[in-house]
């Protein structure tokens with residue numbers, strides 16, 4: 022493979038619009054300065070944060086010693102018959118290993134949910150063969166802490182010593198770094214933020230333990246590293262970053278990502294967090310819209326507010342196409358988003374609005390009565406309870422309610438579907454994205470809660486304030502108590518939905534929550550109602 026194998030193709034109009042930005046980036050020496058970890062690239066306000074966030078530019082070299090350690094532990098575990106890997110981690114602590122293993126066809130069970138049924142499914146796997154990787158940079162993320170607690174209890178119940186079956190990935194100094202009940206702690210480089218951590222221990226340990234060839238990823242990144250560090254007009258990261266900046270400034274702030282035959286599985290979900298959490302702040306940013314394929318609604322028919330981006334070869338509808346192997350794409354996209362941050366005038370390394378939703382969820386958990394009161398429905402239609410925030414109506418049929426609600430999306434705005442459900446058993450909820458996009462003609466995103474809170478959640482609150490939010494929550498047949506905590510997973514899941522809805526409403530954004538009292542029947546009713554909408 023040569024560096025040329027990572028190609029960024031732009032349509033001629035975007036190429037022309039990006040050219041002045043590309044020239045400025047080259048003459049400012051941005052690529053070389055980024056490779057040298059110059060924290061002044063994003064202005065004085067961002068300098069302190071950036072000075073502890075740039076080690077990702079050299080991970081293709083500095084992560085090498087990890088490979089042997091991972092291999093040794095994998096061999097040890099396998100010799101004990103432990104070959105099923107479950108990963109507990111949110112956002113940057115699970116998205117990279119998920120795409121790495123999916124691309125290689127290697128099995129990895131990812132827990133980035135508080136849905137009781139989805140967690141129960143992971144617990145129902147063969148625990149005799151299971152190792153749990155607990156990944157958290159901060160060591161304090163509530164979802165990951167809950168997963169660890171339920172797995173410790175389940176291991177103990179089966180007579181399995183949790184200290185032999187838990188592997189930790191965390192930053193030095195985090196509470197998890199001190200965890201006694203674990204087999205091994207991998208300390209990651211603390212000078213890399215979660216969404217830039219694909220080639221640190223956060224990406225490599227779970228993927229490598231599951232059986233992925235992680236050395237190859239580092240090789241792929243190495244082959245493109247010189248091109249990414251070069252202050253030249255054909256630098257793929259500068260080209261991609263300049264195109265993002267030009268598209269944004271032209272009003273096409275949404276990046277519609279579709280795989281066009283890249284050979285990578287699920288790259289959009291990883292890129293979604295990188296783009297949204299890095300750029301969606303101070304009322305600006307790039308909104309990633311991940312779609313199933315180039316023929317999905319929103320891609321080929323994108324309007325002036327959106328840029329169709331092919332992951333893989335260009336297609337008729339794409340304006341940007343990024344081709345190359347996964348390890349190279351990680352480095353190119355991380356660099357491009359950092360460059361776009363400079364062009365947009367924001368700090369690409371903080372996530373100032375994520376904390377607000379966490380805080381609101383925490384205070385709801387502290388006061389379960391409020392949780393009960395907030396969940397009284399404004400209307401009930403079959404198996405669907407309707408909860409509307411100020412400014413949205415709960416009158417008429419489900420289709421009427423949805424029609425009136427989607428009409429509140431402003432010109433050039435977007436509709437976000439947020440499903441706090443089981444992404445395996447309730448997978449059909451994802452159909453709502455193409456259905457709504459097709460019938461409303463609006464850019465529509467879809468996210469599983471609480472996973473998206475660590476991804477597009479930052480943009481929703483911090484980015485362009487033109488989103489309208491459709492939450493779907495559902496009753497759980499069985500709930501799971503979180504050991505030594507005063508809440509169940511189901512309560513936590515609801516508090517997360519209500520907490521985020523509260524913060525969105527505080528930002529003046531319309532929120533409609535549909536609660537499914539019977540998940541299958543309720544989902545079918547919602548899909549039917551959406552199908553009654555027309556443009």
Ligand SMILES: O=P(O)(O)OC[C@H]1O[C@](O)(CO)[C@@H](O)[C@@H]1O
Pocket residue numbers: 111112113114156157158159160161162165215216298372375474475476
């Ligand atoms: O690794 P941690 O500290 O558990 O955090 C998980 C995720 O939560 C966030 O900090 C904020 O949502 C992400 O940036 C990060 O990837």
